[in-house]
Amino acid sequence: MLASLAWRNIWRQPVRTGLSLLSMALAAMLMVFIMSLQLGVYDTMKTGALRLFDGFGQFQMPDYLEDPDIEHTLINADAIAQAALQVDGVTAQSPRAGSFAILANGDISFAAAVIGVDPALEPGVTSLGSSIEQGRFLQPGDDAAIVMGIGLARNLDLELGDGVTMLGTGNNGSVAADVLTLVGIFDTGIPMLDRQFTQMPLSRFDETFGMQGNINTIVVSGENLSAILSAEPQLRAIAAQNGVAFRNWEELQPTVKQMIDLDISTSMLTYITMIVLVVFIILNTLYMSVLERTREFGGLMAMGMRPGLIGRMVWLELLFLALLGNGIGILLGSTLVTIFANVGVSFPAMAEVFAQWGVPAVVYPMLSPLSMFLAPGVIVTAIAVLGFIPFRRILRLEPVSAMAEAGT
Amino acid sequence: MMQALVTCRGLTKVFGKGELAVHALDGVDLDIHRGDFATLAGPSGSGKTTLLNMIGALDKPTSGEVTIEGTPLSTMSKAALSELRLEKIGFIFQAYNLIPVLSALENVEFVLQLQHVGAAERRERATAALHEVGLAGMESRRPSAMSGGQQQRIAVARALVSRPSIVLADEPTANLDSTTTAELMELMSRLNRDNGITFVIGTHDPRVMAHSQRHIEMIDGKIESDTND
Structure with a gap:
């Protein structure tokens, strides 16, 4: 019952829901693509540097x-x-x-x-x-x-x-x-x-x-x-x-490893910023919708629906929105990665810099479960956790004040 | 004498504090009996809605006590009050308060879902309730595709479908034209007469009062008169 109601509720304002989904899907798509590109660069960088001289592993004393x-x-x-x-x-x-x-x-x-x-x-x-x-x-x-x-x-x-x-x-x-x-x-x-x-x-x-x-x-x-x-x-x-000892790529090419680690940590800042923005945009949208529907919630409470149940319904709305938006984002991002994994992404201006690490100017993004699901997963989880904010507001509602809030 | 369905004793409700305090209810004593068809009349600000909210377990009095079927509401938790509203009280509001994303049938079924009534029985009772209020054939329509009178009929069906002890209606005809008002009042009178459903209706509409057997007049938070036809 709650799931069905929540699903219908998110389509009450199709334009607003569409825009929310679009912003989430685009952010997820972008993050899936950038992360896949990053993994592609890392892989090319590691493979390029190792193939050139060290090989993928060595036995040594x-x-x-x-x-x-x-x-x-x-x-x-x-x-x-x-x-x-x-x-x-x-x-x-x-x-x-x-x-x-x-x-x-x-x-x-x-x-x-x-x-x-x-x-x-x-x-x-x-x-x-x-x-x-x-x-x-x-x-x-x-x-x-x-x-x-x-x-x-x-x-x-x-x-x-x-x-x-x-x-x-x-x-x-x-x-x-x-x-x-x-x-x-x-x-x-x-x-x-x-x-x-x-x-x-x-x-x-x-x-x-x-x-x-x-x-x-x-x-x-x-x-x-x-x-x-x-x-x-x-x-x-x-x-x-x-x-004897076996040396893996990290031991053979510590500078490549350090560079990748540094790049990951700096790009994480970008990802976190994007994720925080998307999460707060969606939370804000839903919180506005909760405020607009306060009178309706009062009516539901008058009928005997417990505030906790109303809160769960709204939380489900948030979750559906997050899952749908990020699902679309993953689909679009994966499609984009699949296309560019064949044709490559060209960085002519970076050719010299890349060459120092054995990386060609054309980089092929690499789709992996990590690049597909990490950022969208974090967005969905963050939205699901922060959903307690509207939930808490609903728990505090009293039927009469809720019904009066919108001026009934 | 038969025990009253609802009793109100020494009910007061004060909004605000100090010089700004407003006494919405000022020592109200009232008994509602099973089968009553009562109107709670009076000008705006007389305390009709506040009293209905107290009887409906939607709000708590500043002092005094409301009992429903012998149970004092002041001793009940928030969850127990929700349960009481769900099981024993039906509400009809001026603004209908229907769920816009649900069809007429689903709106009526919703209360039964909250009561965990099985799907088949739910569908059967909700359909019967819509037939009872004259909305047969309109089960799948959304409220937005129906007139004000039809929406209020859905609200009546929703209020009745859970078989409550009492139905409270706050200005149910305020948004309706005179023909629809007459039809709705005729419907509620019939439900009271044929099925023995207890109605308490807050109104200042003389056309509504004309249908009731018991007239409770409120002024300045007090019951001014309480008469039976």
Whole structure:
């Protein structure tokens, strides 16, 4: 009875109800879309940054993250690699060894990170090869070859085919010296990577740095980051069984994580402001309607309807309005996200900034239960809770004064 | 002597305080018996509506006591007073006070819903009540699609459908033309005569008073006269 009456009551003033629904639906739609876009950007940012160099996860010795010393070699590397490939969601693995060295071209020298990678396996875990601007990426069969970032090549005044002298400290304190040929120059758009990172074949690295078949990390990857996140408990278990550590994306890219966290906290202010505005607009509308209907409530009380029942009816009106408005908003927002998830949203003015985080200028919003239901859910809950305001007013009504209030 | 359905003893109602105090009721003693068809007459401000509100358990007196079927209202909680109004009192208001989003039938059924009467019985009794007041065939119409007289008939049906002990009507014909007033009064007289329903009607309309058997005249919050035809 109450639900039916409440439903009919909200359509007494169709224009007012329509406007209330419209404002709620638009706000919910906007929030669903913006949140989906935000999640899309985060996902692209995480995936972009990780795909470029780190991969979605790495096995390392526990102290390697804090102190990436070449001597922190991974134990049971082969067993870990094989076990990781058995985990659902893991599609590729690639071993790496790394150190720092001085690279020189004639009188010019710069320090850089030198990473030994398996040219056959590395493209399965990272996408650095697709950032090659000149020349090519490392290939199976390469020996004294090296690829480096465009910034470092420029600083060293190197061109493709030039020789690079490398001097560093090998495993167990040995001297690591070599002359390599520059076969590729990559341009990731990330200045730090382009100025400080190089890759060379793992076999040559092993020889030059005296690794004796040891490596420092195993990089793993999957169809997408979510697949590795789902597989994380099993990967951590493998790491624990072998006395090593598994590093997830947050540990590998703490700055990306911090940036996302910062962005979430600032955008939350915007969301909260929008939610507060919408909630108060709707509450105000309904409170006005309660004031207008005070005489009617007095009549209902005279008939023997308890104030609590009238209050519940009005609360249901509020809830129906909130559910309907936000339902429409979710529908519109999801449709919009689905459309733009295919065509993308272009931010040409932000291209340079985005590039620093491996994010392209076209971003694809990502629909998820969180982006669909979080903001509308908060609006509905807030309205349902704050509905006690008109409810309390109704509880305090007395039949005679209520009927007299509108001048009967 | 038969026990009165309603008794009012020493009823006073004062609005405001100090020099601004208005004595709307000033020591009213009154008995209403089953089957009465009484009009409460008097000029505006004489206390008719205030007295009806006291009898109808809508308001509390400043002093004095109202009892309905032997139960003193002053001892009852707010919830119990709601229950009393629902079960024992029917109201007819000048402005009809119908629920605009409900049809004529639903308006009448609403009281029965509050009484938790089953759906089939509810529908049957509400339909019968509308037939009784001459609104057969208009069950599905909304109040806004009906004339003032028809709306007041719905209000009468709604007041009667719960089988109350007493029906209180406050200026029920104030918004009606003379033909409709005559029809409505004829209807209420018939319901009183045939079904023994007790009516107390607050009015200053002589056409309404002409239909009643008992005339209670109020002036300045006091009962000036109480006569039977």
